[in-house]
Amino acid sequence: xxxxxxxxxxxxxxxxxxxxxxxxxxxxxxxxxxxxxxxxxxxxxxxxxxxxxxxxxxxxxxxxxxxxxxxxxxxxxxxxxxxxxxxxxxxxxxxxxxxxxxxxxxxxxxxxxxxxxxxxxxxxxxxxxxxxxxxxxxxxxxxxxxxxxxxxxxxxxxxxxxxxxxxxxxxxxxxxxxxxxxxxxxxxxxxxxxxxxxxxxxxxxxxxxxxxxxxxxxxxxxxxxxxxxxxxxxxxxxxxxxxx
Numbered sequence: 001x002x003x004x005x006x007x008x009x010x011x012x013x014x015x016x017x018x019x020x021x022x023x024x025x026x027x028x029x030x031x032x033x034x035x036x037x038x039x040x041x042x043x044x045x046x047x048x049x050x051x052x053x054x055x056x057x058x059x060x061x062x063x064x065x066x067x068x069x070x071x072x073x074x075x076x077x078x079x080x081x082x083x084x085x086x087x088x089x090x091x092x093x094x095x096x097x098x099x100x101x102x103x104x105x106x107x108x109x110x111x112x113x114x115x116x117x118x119x120x121x122x123x124x125x126x127x128x129x130x131x132x133x134x135x136x137x138x139x140x141x142x143x144x145x146x147x148x149x150x151x152x153x154x155x156x157x158x159x160x161x162x163x164x165x166x167x168x169x170x171x172x173x174x175x176x177x178x179x180x181x182x183x184x185x186x187x188x189x190x191x192x193x194x195x196x197x198x199x200x201x202x203x204x205x206x207x208x209x210x211x212x213x214x215x216x217x218x219x220x221x222x223x224x225x226x227x228x229x230x231x232x233x234x235x236x237x238x239x240x241x242x243x244x
Contacts (some may be wrong), residue, residue: 153212169183
């Protein structure tokens with residue numbers, strides 16, 4: 001199956017879901033009512049024989065697009081972001097808050113969002129201006145090549161590799177057609193409304209022949225119809241000090 005056929009099938013499935021919603025609204029209600037997703041993320045970064053570990057808890061409201069991240073390590077903080085790219089980072093120990101605004105920070109740009117919304121066919125590449133240039137089969141794998149938009153000076157193309165309709169590998173190429181980043185998606189688990197890779201490993205090649213390896217490990221992923229943590233409704237204290 002090529003990429004265009006896959007996209008057509010997705011459209012048909014969405015239309016069928018719409019028809020079902022007209023005649024069996026109780027079915028749709030049961031399926032989409034579980035809007036609250038929580039998970040734990042462990043990030044390990046290896047560079048020059050050094051290991052840096054960061055851990056955080058994610059609380060995502062699918063309906064509103066609000067994402068609350070409670071950073072546990074290396075520093076206690078709480079980050080709140082939304083679809084518009086409005087970000088608030090609160091440091092409880094200091095009662096300070098940093099504010100940021102950019103579509104780059106949108107909660108919908110988070111990797112977890114692409115899988116929770118079943119929008120993993122391009123992993124956000126189309127939003128960045130990439131266009132499909134080629135689709136081919138390599139054994140049991142479907143390889144989709146995306147070309148970078150004009151003006152992107154670092155990356156020339158991206159190859160996404162799918163197995164059974166799920167992304168398992170991505171390769172980013174520079175303007176000299178050399179791979180500068182590899183991403184592996186694996187240890188998939190199936191949940192009620194989505195499928196999620198519980199491990200993602202990224203290898204970034206930098207100057208001098210060195211590389212940076214990042215491994216994200218998701219765990220304790222829960223889907224709920226009601227907020228199962230106070231962090232879903234976390235409010236930053238009004239007396240927090242705003243910093244730059």
